[in-house]
Amino acid sequence: MKKIVYLLLFLCAIVWQVNGQSFEMSGQLRPRAEYRQGYKSLIGSGVDPAFSISQRTRLNLIYSNKKLKSAISLQDVRVWGDVVTSNKSDLNGTMLYQAWGEYFFAENFSMKVGRQPIIYDDQRLFGGSDWNQQARSHDAFLLKFNPTKTNTIQLGFAYNQSSDKDTGNYYSLGTNYKALQYLYIHVENPGKLVASFYLANLGMPASVMADSVWSQETRYSQTLGPLLQFNGKKLKASASFYLQVGQSQKGVDKNAWFLGGDISYLMQTNWSFGAGIQHLSGNSQVNPDAKDHEFSTLFGTGHKFNGWMDYFYAGSSHKGVGLTDLYIPVVYKKEKLSSEIQLHYYRAAASVKKASEPSQSMDPYLGFEAGILCSYTFSPDLAISGGYSRMFGTETLQAIKGGNKDDTQQWAWVMLSFNPTFFKVEK
Numbered sequence: 001m002k003k004i005v006y007l008l009l010f011l012c013a014i015v016w017q018v019n020g021q022s023f024e025m026s027g028q029l030r031p032r033a034e035y036r037q038g039y040k041s042l043i044g045s046g047v048d049p050a051f052s053i054s055q056r057t058r059l060n061l062i063y064s065n066k067k068l069k070s071a072i073s074l075q076d077v078r079v080w081g082d083v084v085t086s087n088k089s090d091l092n093g094t095m096l097y098q099a100w101g102e103y104f105f106a107e108n109f110s111m112k113v114g115r116q117p118i119i120y121d122d123q124r125l126f127g128g129s130d131w132n133q134q135a136r137s138h139d140a141f142l143l144k145f146n147p148t149k150t151n152t153i154q155l156g157f158a159y160n161q162s163s164d165k166d167t168g169n170y171y172s173l174g175t176n177y178k179a180l181q182y183l184y185i186h187v188e189n190p191g192k193l194v195a196s197f198y199l200a201n202l203g204m205p206a207s208v209m210a211d212s213v214w215s216q217e218t219r220y221s222q223t224l225g226p227l228l229q230f231n232g233k234k235l236k237a238s239a240s241f242y243l244q245v246g247q248s249q250k251g252v253d254k255n256a257w258f259l260g261g262d263i264s265y266l267m268q269t270n271w272s273f274g275a276g277i278q279h280l281s282g283n284s285q286v287n288p289d290a291k292d293h294e295f296s297t298l299f300g301t302g303h304k305f306n307g308w309m310d311y312f313y314a315g316s317s318h319k320g321v322g323l324t325d326l327y328i329p330v331v332y333k334k335e336k337l338s339s340e341i342q343l344h345y346y347r348a349a350a351s352v353k354k355a356s357e358p359s360q361s362m363d364p365y366l367g368f369e370a371g372i373l374c375s376y377t378f379s380p381d382l383a384i385s386g387g388y389s390r391m392f393g394t395e396t397l398q399a400i401k402g403g404n405k406d407d408t409q410q411w412a413w414v415m416l417s418f419n420p421t422f423f424k425v426e427k
Contacts, residue, residue, distance in 0.1 A: 021065045022426040028058040030133070031080075032415035039309055039411040040316040042393050042403025053080040056133040058097065066104075071116075073098035077133045097137055102144075112142040118156065118299065120184055121196050121227055124240065124260070127301030136299060140180070150188040157181055170216050171205040178218045179203035194229040198242065200298060204249040221246035221254050223298060234266040248292040256281045256295040264329070272331045278305065280313070282322020282350040286361050293350065294320040307344045307369040309389045309411050311401065319400040322349025323366075336377045344369040352396050367393040367405075381421075386414035 037049035058075040075097045082091045100114030117128040117137045129136040140158040147153075158180040162172040171178050182200040203218040225242035244256040262276025280295040297305075302314030306325050312318055324347040331340045346366035354360045371389030378384070389412075393405040403409075 020427065022063070023424070024060075024062045024421065025423040026060045026062075026419065026421045028056065028060070029418040030057075030415060031055040032133070032413060034411070034413040036411055038391055038403070038407070038409030040311060040314070041401045042391070042398055042405055042409055043407055044402070045404045045407055047403075054078065054133050055080065056135075060098075068104070069102040071098050071100055072096075075134070095134070097135060108146045110144050112144060113140075115139050116142075118142075120186070120198075121229075122238065122240075123301040123304055124227075124258075125198055125200070125223065125242070125298045125300050126184075127299060127304070129299075129301050129303070131301070131303035138180075138299075150186075152184070152186045154184040155182070156184070174205055174207075177202055178205045179220075192231050194231065196227040196229075197225070198227070199224045201246075202296075202298065206249055206251060208251075219247040219249055219251060221248065221296070223296070225258075235263070236265075237261075237263040242295075244295055248294075250292070252292040253290070254293075255291045256293050258295050258297075262327075264331075270332055270334045272333075274329045274331075276327050276329075278323070278325045278327075279349060280323045282348065283320045284350040285319070285321065285353040286351040286359065294322065307346075307389070307391075308342065308371045308373070308387060309369055309391050309409075311369075311391065311397075312346070316401075318397075319352075321352055321400060323347070324349050337374075338376075339372065339374040342369075342371050342373075346397075348396060348400075352399055355399065362396045362399060363394065364396065365394055366397040366400075367391055381419050383417045383419075384415070385417070386412075388412045 031053055032055070033051070033053045035049060035051050037043055043049065054077070056075060056077050058073055061072045063070045073096075075095050076090065077092055077095065078090065096115055098115055098117065100112055100116040102110050102112040104110040115137050117135065118126045118140065119128045120126045127136070138158055139160065140156055142157075143155045145153045158177070160171060160173070160176060160178055161169065180200070180202055182198070185197040186194070187196075188194045200223045201220055202223070203220045205216055206219050208215055208217055221244060223242055223244045225240065227238065227240040229238040230236065239261040240258070241260075242258040244254050244258075246254050248254050258278070258280050260276070260278040262274060264272050264274030266272045280297070281293045282295070283293050297313050300313070303310055306312040306314070306323060310316055312323050312325075326345040328343045329340060332338070345368055348364040348366055351361040352364070354362055369389060369391045371387060373385065373387040375383060375385035389410065391409040393401075393403075393409060395405060398405045
């Protein structure tokens with residue numbers, strides 16, 4: 001630890017001596033207490049709810065000059081009590097969240113290389129998953145061309161190995177991708193319209209057997225489509241459509257799609273009301289065909305969409321039947337206080353079979369979720385937030401998620417966010 005401190009002081013001294021550079025050392029401490037009784041899935045009868053406190057701790061170093069930007073971010077993620085009070089080492093240890101450098105060949109053209117979060121627009125396809133204490137980042141190479149301050153064209157590339165190899169390319173982390181290439185285009189006109197276009201080629205590792213010998217191949221799926229946004233003074237709206245083709249990780253041809261749209265209106269100075277819909281295609285359990293119709297949300301921030309209790313597309317399976325989500329958000333903001341109410345009505349996008357009669361479909365209605373979130377910012381260094389949500393599930397939801405729909409399904413949480421700036425210098 002002393003070596004790290006000495007290194008940081010040395011870097012600070014270098015920056016202090018040279019003009020045209022900046023260096024910042026900041027941190028984050030984010031403890032969060034959660035009461036889970038049916039979070040992510042319906043809790044079963046006789047099953048005890050859970051209460052725990054998790055914490056993210058980060059140390060961030062950011063450096064920049066006229067030609068170079070770089071960031072290093074170390075983090076520790078733990079649950080209070082996961083090691084004894086006299087532990088010699090941590091359960092997870094210190095992790096590397098960010099470690100990237102960006103070099104500007106010209107004012108509007110740069111390359112960015114290393115471990116980095118990839119976040120675009122509403123985070124439906126590429127997000128930071130910041131709700132998760134560990135968040136999400138990629139080992140990637142980006143080329144960025146910015147014709148103007150608000151318009152950008154970006155190319156991203158990634159190729160993953162599970163270890164440094166002398167022979168072969170077998171990738172043992174089968175739930176992660178083997179390779180990724182994508183194109184992102186973002187255009188803003190001088191008015192209020194914003195348009196983005198995505199084209200992603202995602203390669204997943206798959207084990208195959210040929211001549212009684214196991215090997216691995218990479219199966220690619222393609223996701224493409226536009227996102228359109230209107231940002232007026234009071235009226236805001238967005239619409240998106242994404243198509244997914246290619247192959248699934250299981251080797252099945254994909255034919256899936258996503259359609260989303262929402263609108264919000266600022267009624268008064270502090271209140272805004274909205275409505276929206278998201279439809280993600282899925283696979284029928286009653287009349288399945290030879291293609292995979294389950295839409296993959298790629299690297300989207302799951303907790304932001306389809307309800308705060310994370311029943312869908314947030315690390316919790318619902319048997320690939322897709323989802324139609326009709327939702328209403330009501331937001332109140334005034335100075336340091338912010339609060340939001342969300343109501344969600346869920347339906348399965350594809351048929352769910354009855355256990356007693358597999359040839360018959362169940363009611364597609366999955367349930368209703370209601371949640372409230374409040375946050376208060378004391379200062380740039382400290383904020384507190386908390387929320388409470390309830391899920392009112394149906395027999396169909398119980399059929400695909402398990403548990404007992406008749407039990408109380410609820411989730412409550414409170415979180416503190418300390419964001420200190422330890423040192424900052426600009427010359």
